[in-house]
Amino acid sequence: MVSGIWRDTRLLDLFGIELPIIAAPMANFAGVDLAVAVAEAGGLGSLPCAALSPDQIRSGGAEFRSRSNKPLNFNFFCHAVSPPDLAKDRAWLKRIAPYFAELGIEPPTLPLSAGHPPFGEADCAAIEALRPEIVSFHFGLPPKPLLARVKATGCKILGCATSLREGLWLAERGVDAIIAQGAEAGGHRGMFLETDVAMQVGTFALVRAISSSVQVPVIAAGGIADGRAIAAALALGACAAQIGTGYLTCRESTISPLHRKALADPGRETAITNVLTGRPARGVVNRFMREQGPIDDAAPNFPLARPAIAPLRAKAESQGSADFSPLWSGQAAILPPAMGAGELTRKLAEEARAISA
Amino acid sequence: MVSGIWRDTRLLDLFGIELPIIAAPMANFAGVDLAVAVAEAGGLGSLPCAALSPDQIRSGGAEFRSRSNKPLNFNFFCHAVSPPDLAKDRAWLKRIAPYFAELGIEPPTLPLSAGHPPFGEADCAAIEALRPEIVSFHFGLPPKPLLARVKATGCKILGCATSLREGLWLAERGVDAIIAQGAEAGGHRGMFLETDVAMQVGTFALVRAISSSVQVPVIAAGGIADGRAIAAALALGACAAQIGTGYLTCRESTISPLHRKALADPGRETAITNVLTGRPARGVVNRFMREQGPIDDAAPNFPLARPAIAPLRAKAESQGSADFSPLWSGQAAILPPAMGAGELTRKLAEEARAISA
Numbered sequence: 001m002v003s004g005i006w007r008d009t010r011l012l013d014l015f016g017i018e019l020p021i022i023a024a025p026m027a028n029f030a031g032v033d034l035a036v037a038v039a040e041a042g043g044l045g046s047l048p049c050a051a052l053s054p055d056q057i058r059s060g061g062a063e064f065r066s067r068s069n070k071p072l073n074f075n076f077f078c079h080a081v082s083p084p085d086l087a088k089d090r091a092w093l094k095r096i097a098p099y100f101a102e103l104g105i106e107p108p109t110l111p112l113s114a115g116h117p118p119f120g121e122a123d124c125a126a127i128e129a130l131r132p133e134i135v136s137f138h139f140g141l142p143p144k145p146l147l148a149r150v151k152a153t154g155c156k157i158l159g160c161a162t163s164l165r166e167g168l169w170l171a172e173r174g175v176d177a178i179i180a181q182g183a184e185a186g187g188h189r190g191m192f193l194e195t196d197v198a199m200q201v202g203t204f205a206l207v208r209a210i211s212s213s214v215q216v217p218v219i220a221a222g223g224i225a226d227g228r229a230i231a232a233a234l235a236l237g238a239c240a241a242q243i244g245t246g247y248l249t250c251r252e253s254t255i256s257p258l259h260r261k262a263l264a265d266p267g268r269e270t271a272i273t274n275v276l277t278g279r280p281a282r283g284v285v286n287r288f289m290r291e292q293g294p295i296d297d298a299a300p301n302f303p304l305a306r307p308a309i310a311p312l313r314a315k316a317e318s319q320g321s322a323d324f325s326p327l328w329s330g331q332a333a334i335l336p337p338a339m340g341a342g343e344l345t346r347k348l349a350e351e352a353r354a355i356s357a
Numbered sequence: 358m359v360s361g362i363w364r365d366t367r368l369l370d371l372f373g374i375e376l377p378i379i380a381a382p383m384a385n386f387a388g389v390d391l392a393v394a395v396a397e398a399g400g401l402g403s404l405p406c407a408a409l410s411p412d413q414i415r416s417g418g419a420e421f422r423s424r425s426n427k428p429l430n431f432n433f434f435c436h437a438v439s440p441p442d443l444a445k446d447r448a449w450l451k452r453i454a455p456y457f458a459e460l461g462i463e464p465p466t467l468p469l470s471a472g473h474p475p476f477g478e479a480d481c482a483a484i485e486a487l488r489p490e491i492v493s494f495h496f497g498l499p500p501k502p503l504l505a506r507v508k509a510t511g512c513k514i515l516g517c518a519t520s521l522r523e524g525l526w527l528a529e530r531g532v533d534a535i536i537a538q539g540a541e542a543g544g545h546r547g548m549f550l551e552t553d554v555a556m557q558v559g560t561f562a563l564v565r566a567i568s569s570s571v572q573v574p575v576i577a578a579g580g581i582a583d584g585r586a587i588a589a590a591l592a593l594g595a596c597a598a599q600i601g602t603g604y605l606t607c608r609e610s611t612i613s614p615l616h617r618k619a620l621a622d623p624g625r626e627t628a629i630t631n632v633l634t635g636r637p638a639r640g641v642v643n644r645f646m647r648e649q650g651p652i653d654d655a656a657p658n659f660p661l662a663r664p665a666i667a668p669l670r671a672k673a674e675s676q677g678s679a680d681f682s683p684l685w686s687g688q689a690a691i692l693p694p695a696m697g698a699g700e701l702t703r704k705l706a707e708e709a710r711a712i713s714a
Contacts, residue, residue: 164623164624164690165624182559182561183540183559184558184559184561184562196628198628198629198651198652199626199627199628199642201541201580201688201690202539202540202541202559202560202561202579202580202688203559203560203561203580204539204541204559204560204561204579204580204581204586204589204688204689205541205579205580205687205688205689205690206688208580208582208583208585208586208689208690208691209623209689209690209691212691213691222559222561222562223558223559223560223561223562223565224561225565226565228565228592228593228594229561229565229593231592231593232561232589232590232592232593233589234592235585235588235589235591235592235712235713236585236586236588236589237585266521266566267521267522269556270556271553271555271556272555285556294555295555330562331558331559331561331562331563332561332562332565332566333521333558333562333565333566334565334566334569334570355592356592
């Protein structure tokens, strides 16, 4: 058993995987191809379901099953839905009207609308049909009755914490493992009890705090993109590392050429912003973040800040500009060269082993 | 040689120390006692000189020498001095006037004044007289002529970087080692090229970025308070770890009982603020940070934000309140129990060895 060479195999045993490496679920930016490649290499692949319909979840799960018999992690958002706030959205559209004038396009009409509902009845039915090995939730956990139904399928439940308080909250509710998402992490912060980005905690401090305070295995996330960083995460007390941005450079990711170009710059600067979607998420700083954020309470509530600028993003991207695009990225400066996700997974594991040994 | 058991001994050899542990210099909060205890245990002790007069630096150095023959790190601030801005300071005093009314005390008179000049002629003369083994600088490096004189004493020079860019800048200027100060770190951010706190990088990402980009040894700082974290820092590519907040809990630190109490709470929340001194520094969130910051460009320039609230701080502290006090603290949640700094140093090294071995 390959996992025998890792010191703390609790998570490997729990999930039935060989390597302490999880490909972060990245809604819109990765799909079945990346999950299969990571899973077949011995890591844990993830299917980001937040932006998928129940039918797409079913077909994604079926496709994965046809290509791999390894475990798969189905990831969902379970954010509290904000009540409509037309006045707020109207004020925001007024504030950003000059961009629409500049690009010669019409702003969206009110009310703003977006897909991305939180984990609900139809998603739960899909999970009950698919019976996956692992289900993970971002932004807390779903309501108790739904969570109970997911648990009843026999899957392992993964939650994401950005503070010790959130970690303890998840542990109390019986999750099987906790992702400690440090402030370095790219994409949406899992924050659900915390509200102030200024107090978000770095990976070093967060992994130590949570892993020394809960009984369940902890997965380190944030700023981890190579084998040395994985070894460091294990030394800190994590049982595995979750890697996002590192996998975005892989051939199987579905990011745009603009996004890929932004990640290729080791001098790129990232910030946590809420002006692109309405919730705090870390990405490469672009014009809209710089001019309107990175954080502003006036931005429409999640996920409506996204449709508010969708026409700007589409027009700008058609002109080769990422001024309005979410270029999600963690803070790890030096990312892997472009390669296949399976090859990367094996390379990361070998590097981590060499350091940990 | 005890250092033989550590993998990368470049820094140990450079400094002539046994353990890859540096006690962070903490101006106003630690002095010769802590430095002696850490040095005698095999780590590197630091004498924070930023708030000391040249005479105090000389006497501190002499006292250390009388008690230890180990190397010592003399630390200085070398910030660019902002030109006076009476209008800004007046506006700030007006804004915070209600606090003075509430506490029934008079605000300070303009112009505000503070000690803490940057490293200058008299400090340099003290260094030339003391000829210490190591001199470290915060907020960049002093002007070339002064730096050349320090170098000419034969000491090793340590610089502090908060970004890859700052790390490369220091390496180009010939420092002997670089502290990679992750965003988790307590106290003043070493930022000197960077200006935006929102883009400060976590320890995980920063240590990897700098250590893989420069030839000189890198010291990890930020969020490190136990042996596991030290082992993780070494796995990341650091040659040593610098620990600040962990040593504040020691008997030899000179923090106030209020500060000690704030650190004892593992649920304490910290933020990077500029409203207490004028430069970004991480501390436990208190009333003044919450109500006026944590970051506000309107705060007087460093170090004048400190005298602006000095009377408030003194009055509040006399009443047992830390509402206006700098409770510097990093993000490491779980700090060592109160013990001697020598004992802590040995304990940290043993823990780190057990994990690294």
